[in-house]
Amino acid sequence: MKQIAVLLTVFNRKEKTLLCLRNLHQQTLPNECQMDIYLTNDGCTDGTPEAIKKQYPQVHIINAQGNLYWNRGMHLAWQTAAKTKDYNYYLWINDDTFIYEKAIENLLSSAAIHEEKAIITGACEDTQTHSHITYGGRKNWQIVIPNGKETEVDCINGNIVLIPQYVFHILGNLDYYFTHSKGDFDYGMRAVKAGIKMYQVGVPLGACDVHEKLDKWCNPEVPFIQRWKMLHQPNGMPPKETFHLEHRHFGFFTALKHFFSIYLRVCYPKLWIK
Known part of the structure; x- marks a missing residue:
């Protein structure tokens, strides 16, 4: 039995979080796979954890005070999962990312091709037109557009990322130094330095919108x-x-x-x- 720990961190996006979880629970996994979800509640005040407990009581909720943001929230979820058991895979998912049918199956298939020794990521497209790639693997800092074939990348966004056990044993967790962003970029570049390959699946695996305005x-x-x-x-x-x-x-x-x-x-x- 191969076991997957899905890692999320959430803050006051109840409807998006519930849709993200619904898509996760609708995934068709290979018979020999089991999925556990570890979710950091970073001080939600909009009823997100209460709604999760009601609809998805099997989700492991780790409560925080609202000062962790994305990277440190993911670090806590990952740390908690790894202490629970030595999972075969760790899957990063953003709570505003809505994965498609067979997304996890595609990730696992790609991981198997590389003997479960490579990081596998999936591209996201916009939620309205599904015509624009928003997040995913990058090559020389440029978003890689899926072309039907698996592509090697040298940097990753953290929206949909599968980390095999082999990689985790080498690189460990995200770097707690980073609060919100940059931890995903850092992890990918650490992987490259360690000689670990990273690949993007040849088709988009989910949808997630980018911010339209300047920061x-x-x-x-x-x-x-x-x-x-x-x-x-x-x-x-x-x-x-x-x-x-x-x-x-x-x-x-x-x-x-x-x-x-x-x-x-x-x-x-x-x-x-x-």
């Missing part, structure tokens, strides 16, 4: 004080975390250059508007 920290329509405040929020562009990521993977001088350019951009955001 507040770099939006010239937002007053400077608000931009400055948002810059340093975990879901903004915290300069220290950006420096940590780039110092680790691109070197000190690249990290230093971008550290200062972030502050320049928050002060003069129109310079970056084409």
Whole structure:
């Protein structure tokens, strides 16, 4: 029996979270597979955990205080799952990502091709037209468009990602240093450094919309004080975390250059508007 731990972290997106869970429970798994769901409730106040308990009582809910955000919430869910048992796979899913029928089956099939020693990711498309790829694997920082064939990538978004046990035993958990974003990028780049391959399945595996507007920290329509405040929020562009990521993977001088350019951009955001 091969066992999969599905990992999520949620905050006040009840309807999306419930749809995400519904799609997970509608997946057709191979006969020899079993799925457990570990979900970090990062201080929801909209009734999300109560609704989950009612509709999906088998979900393992880990309660937090609302200060973990995505990366640290996923870290907690993963840590909890790994302490429970040594799962064969760990599957990252964003709670605003709605996976398609046979998505997990496709991920497992791809993992088997690579002897369960590679990270497998799936692309997402927009929820309205299904014509635009929004998240997934990346090559040279560019989103890889599925072409029907599996594609090797060198960076990943964390929306739909399958981590085999072999990889987890080498890389371990997400880096707790990161609060919200960047942890998925860091994990993928750590994998590349460790010689672990990453592949994107040849067809989109789910739907997830991107933010249509500029982030507040770099939006010239937002007053400077608000931009400055948002810059340093975990879901903004915290300069220290950006420096940590780039110092680790691109070197000190690249990290230093971008550290200062972030502050320049928050002060003069129109310079970056084409």
